[in-house]
Amino acid sequence: MATQTLLAPGVDSAPAGRRFDWGQPFVYLLALVIAGITIAPVAYIWIGGFRTTAALNADPAGWPDPWVLTNYANVLTAPAFWQQVVNSTLIALATTVGVVLLGVMAAFAIARYDFRGRNALYSMFTAGLLFPLTVAILPLYLMLKDIGLLGSLAGVFIPQIAFALPTTIIILVPFLRAIPGELEDAAAIDGTGRIGFFWRIMLPLSGPGLVTVGVLAFIGSWNAYLLPLLTLNDPSAYTLPLGVQQFSTQYSQDTASVLAFTSLAMLPAIAFFTLAQRRIVGGLTGAVKG
Known part of the structure; x- marks a missing residue:
């Protein structure tokens, strides 16, 4: 005898993964x-x-x-293109490492320690979101000139780290606050100090948030144009966005080659973002919940 599965009124028998809401x-x-x-x-x-x-x-x-295939082959065999790829990679990696390390340490102090001025410090980082790089580009240029960082890669990634910290801290503080305090108490009972708790427990649990801020910092650095334009004056130190401008100016009559160079320049950022998009969504969702 055939058996029938009784469903509650209003319950769809289709698998949840195959449902399509036409409503x-x-x-x-x-x-x-x-x-x-x-x-x-x-x-x-x-x-x-x-x-x-x-x-x-x-x-x-x-x-x-x-x-x-000639356009892409010409770009891929040009030494200047690969030099710009190396420069962009070095700046992006240095920016990402600096943003993640400094951001998570500052967010840990704000989220887990109770000290005078904590709320004011957090508000200061929040206010940093209101001041984009374009607002401070002139005093930043003069400061980099005074300390001798103009024309160097450090003159690009150090300011990028500073301007990426507000977003990083805003995302990471809710993550670190959401971690139960009982874990820290248990670690203290086992003899683990605050530094050990930070490295062994806090960092692994805040992994989605760290991936999120790292990806955002990497892509933001890879696509940066204004700061490298004002800082880097040697073509051998150009990043890919500056290389696109230089190439389009040099080969302004060869539109197809310019399109090939532009597509290759944007490919690493698109691929990196595509591979990490789920981590970004999960990290931002965790930050909102926290």
């Missing part, structure tokens, strides 16, 4: 439109690099016929 078609339509607006320019730049400049001028919206 909100406007939401899905809006999401598709936003995704198309976001992806279309990137796809156009990437595909345009496989065409010739003559074909682009004749039909800007056309499809590559045939597919031309």
Whole structure:
């Protein structure tokens, strides 16, 4: 005899993972439109690099016929391109490491210690979100000139660390506050000091938040343009955003090569963000819950 599974009224028998809510078609339509607006320019730049400049001028919206690999090959074999990749990587890694280390230590003190002026200190970092780099670029330029950091990679990643700290601390403080105090008490009973508690327990538990601020710092540094433009005066020290400008100026008549250079310059940031997007969402969600 066949058996029937009785379901409560209003309960859908379809697996939760296969459900599709048709009750909100406007939401899905809006999401598709936003995704198309976001992806279309990137796809156009990437595909345009496989065409010739003559074909682009004749039909800007056309499809590559045939597919031309020369533009990408010329960029990938240029020593200046790889030098700019190395410079951007060094600056981005130094910025990320500095932001994560300094940010988590400052956030740990604000979140776990009760001292006079703690709220004022946290408010100061919050106010730092209101002052973008463009506001302070002139005094920052003069300060870097006085201390001799103009023209060096350190003159780029040190200010980037400073301007990324407010966002980092705002994200990490809720994470560290949400960790139960009983864990610290238990660690103290076992003989673990505050430093040991910080390295052995606090850092592993705040991993999603650290990944989030690290990815944001890396991408922000990789895409930075204004600060490297004013700081780096030697073409051998240029980052990829400056390299795109230099290349587009030098080869202004070769549109296809410029599109190829631009697509290769943005590829590492897009790939890095795509691989870490779930960690970013989880980290921001944890920060909101905390």
